[in-house]
Amino acid sequence: MTLLYIIIAAIVLLGVAYAFRMAGQAATSNKPFFRDMPFGVAYGYVLGAVLIVLGVWLFFQPQNVDGVPQAGVMFFRWAVQVFVVFAIAAYLFRLLGRSVGTEGSKKLFRSMPLTAAFGILIIIIYAIVAIFAGAIAPYGQEEVLGAANIVPGGNPAMNGNPEFPLGTDQIGRDILSRLIFGAQNTVGIAFVTTCLAFLIGGSLGFLAATLGGWLDQLLSRAVDALMAIPALIFALLLITIATAWAGSASWQVTIYMILIIAVIDSTRVFRLSRAVGLNIVVMDYIEAAKLRGEGLGYLIFREMLPNAYAPLLAEFGLRFCFVFLTIASLSFLGVGIQPPLADWGTMVRDLAQFINFAAFAPNVALAPLLAAGAIALLTVAVNFVVDWMLHKSSGLKE
Amino acid sequence: MSEPLLKIRGLKIEGRSDETWNPIIKGVDLDLNKGEVIGMIGESGAGKSTIGLASMGFCRDGVRISEGSVVFDGVDLVTASAADKRALLGKRIAYVAQSAAASFNPAHKLIDQHTEGPVQHSVSYRSDSQADGIELYRRLRLPNPDEIGFRYPHQVSGGQLQRAMTAMAMACRPDLIIFDEPTTALDVTTQIEVLASIRDIVEQFDTAAIYITHDLAVVAQMADKIKVLLKGDEVEEADTRTMLSQPQEEYTKSLWAVRSFERPAKPAVATGATPVISVKNVTAAYGTVDVLHDVSFDIHEGRTVAVVGESGSGKSTTARCITGLLPPRIGHIEFDGQQLPLNYRQRDKMQLRQAQMIYQMADTALNPRKTIGETIGRPVEFYLGLKGKEKRAKVDALLEEIELEPTQYFHRLPSELSGGQKQRIGIARALAAEPKFIICDEVTSALDQLVAEGILKLLAKLQDQLGLSYMFITHDLATVRAISDEVVVMKDGVVVEQGEKADMFQPPHHPYTDLLLSSVPEMDPDWLDNLLKERGVDNIGDAAVDKM
Numbered sequence: 001m002t003l004l005y006i007i008i009a010a011i012v013l014l015g016v017a018y019a020f021r022m023a024g025q026a027a028t029s030n031k032p033f034f035r036d037m038p039f040g041v042a043y044g045y046v047l048g049a050v051l052i053v054l055g056v057w058l059f060f061q062p063q064n065v066d067g068v069p070q071a072g073v074m075f076f077r078w079a080v081q082v083f084v085v086f087a088i089a090a091y092l093f094r095l096l097g098r099s100v101g102t103e104g105s106k107k108l109f110r111s112m113p114l115t116a117a118f119g120i121l122i123i124i125i126y127a128i129v130a131i132f133a134g135a136i137a138p139y140g141q142e143e144v145l146g147a148a149n150i151v152p153g154g155n156p157a158m159n160g161n162p163e164f165p166l167g168t169d170q171i172g173r174d175i176l177s178r179l180i181f182g183a184q185n186t187v188g189i190a191f192v193t194t195c196l197a198f199l200i201g202g203s204l205g206f207l208a209a210t211l212g213g214w215l216d217q218l219l220s221r222a223v224d225a226l227m228a229i230p231a232l233i234f235a236l237l238l239i240t241i242a243t244a245w246a247g248s249a250s251w252q253v254t255i256y257m258i259l260i261i262a263v264i265d266s267t268r269v270f271r272l273s274r275a276v277g278l279n280i281v282v283m284d285y286i287e288a289a290k291l292r293g294e295g296l297g298y299l300i301f302r303e304m305l306p307n308a309y310a311p312l313l314a315e316f317g318l319r320f321c322f323v324f325l326t327i328a329s330l331s332f333l334g335v336g337i338q339p340p341l342a343d344w345g346t347m348v349r350d351l352a353q354f355i356n357f358a359a360f361a362p363n364v365a366l367a368p369l370l371a372a373g374a375i376a377l378l379t380v381a382v383n384f385v386v387d388w389m390l391h392k393s394s395g396l397k398e
Numbered sequence: 399m400s401e402p403l404l405k406i407r408g409l410k411i412e413g414r415s416d417e418t419w420n421p422i423i424k425g426v427d428l429d430l431n432k433g434e435v436i437g438m439i440g441e442s443g444a445g446k447s448t449i450g451l452a453s454m455g456f457c458r459d460g461v462r463i464s465e466g467s468v469v470f471d472g473v474d475l476v477t478a479s480a481a482d483k484r485a486l487l488g489k490r491i492a493y494v495a496q497s498a499a500a501s502f503n504p505a506h507k508l509i510d511q512h513t514e515g516p517v518q519h520s521v522s523y524r525s526d527s528q529a530d531g532i533e534l535y536r537r538l539r540l541p542n543p544d545e546i547g548f549r550y551p552h553q554v555s556g557g558q559l560q561r562a563m564t565a566m567a568m569a570c571r572p573d574l575i576i577f578d579e580p581t582t583a584l585d586v587t588t589q590i591e592v593l594a595s596i597r598d599i600v601e602q603f604d605t606a607a608i609y610i611t612h613d614l615a616v617v618a619q620m621a622d623k624i625k626v627l628l629k630g631d632e633v634e635e636a637d638t639r640t641m642l643s644q645p646q647e648e649y650t651k652s653l654w655a656v657r658s659f660e661r662p663a664k665p666a667v668a669t670g671a672t673p674v675i676s677v678k679n680v681t682a683a684y685g686t687v688d689v690l691h692d693v694s695f696d697i698h699e700g701r702t703v704a705v706v707g708e709s710g711s712g713k714s715t716t717a718r719c720i721t722g723l724l725p726p727r728i729g730h731i732e733f734d735g736q737q738l739p740l741n742y743r744q745r746d747k748m749q750l751r752q753a754q755m756i757y758q759m760a761d762t763a764l765n766p767r768k769t770i771g772e773t774i775g776r777p778v779e780f781y782l783g784l785k786g787k788e789k790r791a792k793v794d795a796l797l798e799e800i801e802l803e804p805t806q807y808f809h810r811l812p813s814e815l816s817g818g819q820k821q822r823i824g825i826a827r828a829l830a831a832e833p834k835f836i837i838c839d840e841v842t843s844a845l846d847q848l849v850a851e852g853i854l855k856l857l858a859k860l861q862d863q864l865g866l867s868y869m870f871i872t873h874d875l876a877t878v879r880a881i882s883d884e885v886v887v888m889k890d891g892v893v894v895e896q897g898e899k900a901d902m903f904q905p906p907h908h909p910y911t912d913l914l915l916s917s918v919p920e921m922d923p924d925w926l927d928n929l930l931k932e933r934g935v936d937n938i939g940d941a942a943v944d945k946m
Contacts, residue, residue, distance in 0.1 A: 032479070035479050035480075036479055036480040036481075283762045283763075283765075284757040284759065284762045284763035285762065285763055285764055285765040287723065287755075288755065288757070288763060288827070290723075290742070291721055291722075291723070291742055291750060291754075291755060292750060292776075292777060292780060292781075292831075293745075293746075293747050293750045293780070294780070303765055306765070306767035306768070307765065307766065307767055309767075
């Protein structure tokens with residue numbers, strides 16, 4: 001039935017879009033904007049307007065009907081509120097950047113889209129939280145504080161407690177503190193792993209591109225073989241082997257994980273840096289440097305690397321997200337960062353069963369969503385920044 | 399006189415950069431009658447292509463028409479709706495782009511791309527249009543006209559592709575065709591065929607055309623009248639013959655004068671002198687296919703040897719053998735009488751330093767992320783061991799030598815320089831090694847004529863001051879005439895003729911040298927007619943193809 005309504009509405013919109021374009025043409029005495037507007041674009045405008053109206057309508061629906069909370073409405077309102085708050089924060093941050101700082105940074109902020117400002121703001125906040133976790137967090141990450149399963153929100157009427165604004169987990173640890181320490185553990189380890197992956201993949205990739213021949217064949221085929229195995233399963237397998245082979249203290253497992261993910265991800269970096277390197281190595285300035293008698297180190301680090309910054313930096317951002325998600329997934333599966341260290345992936349796993357309460361107790365379901373949201377937010381932020389950098393570097397080439 | 403077919407009045411175009419709109423075209427008028435060809439010439443950046451696109455009512459991204467009108471047969475294309483323009487473009491106005499290779503869709507056969515326009519505009523049925531396409535290929539003297547349309551773009555040569563594109567433009571029998579540098583990327587011998595076929599077909603169908611080029615001699619063959627542009631302004635417009643015989647403006651005269659640069663002949667080499675570079679019986683191969691066969695020539699101190707030939711003739715391969723990038727299979731290279739190791743990796747610093755290279759594309763020859771100071775400073779430091787202040791002083795001296803102000807250019811990146819300035823930096827980088835011998839690989843072919851002349855004069859000056867020897871690779875015989883002392887003509891990896899310049903430009907020639915020499919367009923508007931008559935019009939296309 002619902003599907004039928006949607007189809008009928010879409011067909012009605014076709015007519016509305018046609019009328020909208022006609023009206024626009026008549027009202028503006030055939031200005032190019034309406035005159036040359038394709039029908040699809042007119043349809044898009046109308047559809048967009050309808051969706052906005054629907055969204056506003058949903059936002060102002062009552063949250064409680066006869067004492068029963070309306071979960072859909074509540075989640076939608078939260079999402080909209082978070083979105084608006086972040087948009088305003090990003091706007092203010094960009095305003096700040098435009099008026100404070102050096103001439104260069106001001107210029108950078110002037111041409112920055114709001115999405116990039118949002119991304120940079122989030123990354124800065126995460127970095128600060130991760131670095132000063134010990135000072136910011138109200139409790140320790142391993143501290144068991146008594147009452148378990150306190151509901152987020154801090155409202156005593158709904159099983160909350162103002163002392164633990166985001167509630168506590170099943171054994172009574174403060175979720176806010178664990179989120180903050182989780183930033184340190186998860187983001188810090190992801191960063192180290194990504195750097196390692198780039199060091200391995202990047203240098204081998206450039207080496208293969210520059211020297212070519214049998215070395216290139218050897219490295220490329222080895223990478224092909226590694227890439228043929230599904231990454232997550234491969235990582236699981238290797239960590240299990242390493243644990244059985246060399247001991248399973250929790251710090252050891254973490255180190256295995258860092259090394260193994262770095263090696264697996266370095267294959268992707270190798271592919272990229274080899275492709276980029278191959279494009280650069282055929283340039284005349286590389287030939288000129290070779291004929292000058294320059295060594296391999298100079299060729300790679302002084303002539304080639306500066307020209308590969310843009311794609312490598314973009315890849316770094318994306319790769320960081322993937323590594324980060326892999327660590328979260330491995331922790332979720334139980335072989336990543338070991339308890340009692342706080343980690344977002346582990347937190348999602350531990351609190352996952354509360355998702356079942358989403359329909360009738362949205363506040364309770366919030367507990368696992370907080371850690372998942374922290375992961376999602378950083379991923380989105382990093383991608384916004386990467387998009388912006390890619391756009392800038394491609395604009396430079398013109 | 400009736401209303402002209404295309405009438406442009408007070409056309410002003412602006413481009414967006416650094417968040418402001420800057421004028422690109424500053425008010426240009428143009429009248430074009432049916433069946434008339436107007437040539438537009440000017441340096442790069444003069445706005446030729448922008449006007450060409452604007453006469454279809456089109457602008458590139460970041461560019462807008464701010465004022466003026468472009469009236470085509472009563473329709474103002476500036477204010478016309480997208481639907482109205484669609485009805486005209488392709489059907490009554492067609493466009494031939496500079497690089498046919500980049501403009502054809504590589505995934506479709508030529509004939510399918512040919513029939514797309516007529517079918518789209520409901521001019522004819524696919525089958526009729528296909529037959530017509532084959533007929534046009536025949537008229538444009540493409541080899542195997544019945545069959546060539548069923549090939550993909552990568553299966554035909556550049557010159558043939560350019561003709562197929564002209565055929566495509568004619569598919570709807572338009573009233574106006576815009577040719578944007580259709581022969582710039584082609585060899586001289588190929589250029590002739592394309593020029594002849596374009597002119598024929600334009601005459602046959604009484605089509606009006608705008609012919610955009612920076613080559614004066616080409617435009618002299620093609621156009622009824624010529625418009626000279628400079629930085630978005632019209633310099634002058636006149637009938638072709640009037641323009642050639644009596645240019646009015648200083649700028650036009652300077653364009654005309656470029657072709658007359660020629661350095662005085664140098665005394666002959668003393669017999670028995672050791673040549674700086676001696677190529678001895680070099681045979682070289684890519685993979686298993688020999689591309690050079692027994693090439694030998696000498697280059698003496700202070701002299702310029704021009705190596706001439708079409709693309710694919712082995713000129714650049716010879717250079718790669720000399721530099722050691724491609725070790726010869728047989729034969730060797732001697733420097734000052736000493737045999738050089740074949741592979742550049744085995745040569746020592748002194749040997750590498752003595753032979754430097756200047757590249758064709760200054761864009762790819764300079765590292766875009768290094769400042770001018772770093773680019774020139776590196777060989778200074780690497781070869782001469784200079785550091786700090788001494789290095790800076792040496793770089794400044796080099797910049798002055800290539801006539802660029804050191805304080806102004808030292809910290810710039812290549813993207814902040816013009817094409818000619820980049821090429822000068824390339825020269826400075828070669829000079830920084832204080833070499834005896836420089837290979838110049840098509841150094842002027844990507845540059846405008848005035849700029850190219852400046853580079854040639856600079857090279858000649860440096861040769862006189864420093865006693866340098868040049869190996870000058872080029873396909874442009876005007877350049878050869880301007881700068882060389884000796885000429886080596888190559889074809890298919892073989893030296894077909896070599897000798898002093900004065901002898902080479904006097905008959906008798908080797909037949910191939912003759913073909914090359916006679917294919918260079920001259921400023922005389924009757925040149926193409928005479929040449930075609932001489933060669934026999936009917937077989938010109940096929941004859942030249944056979945010879946390739």
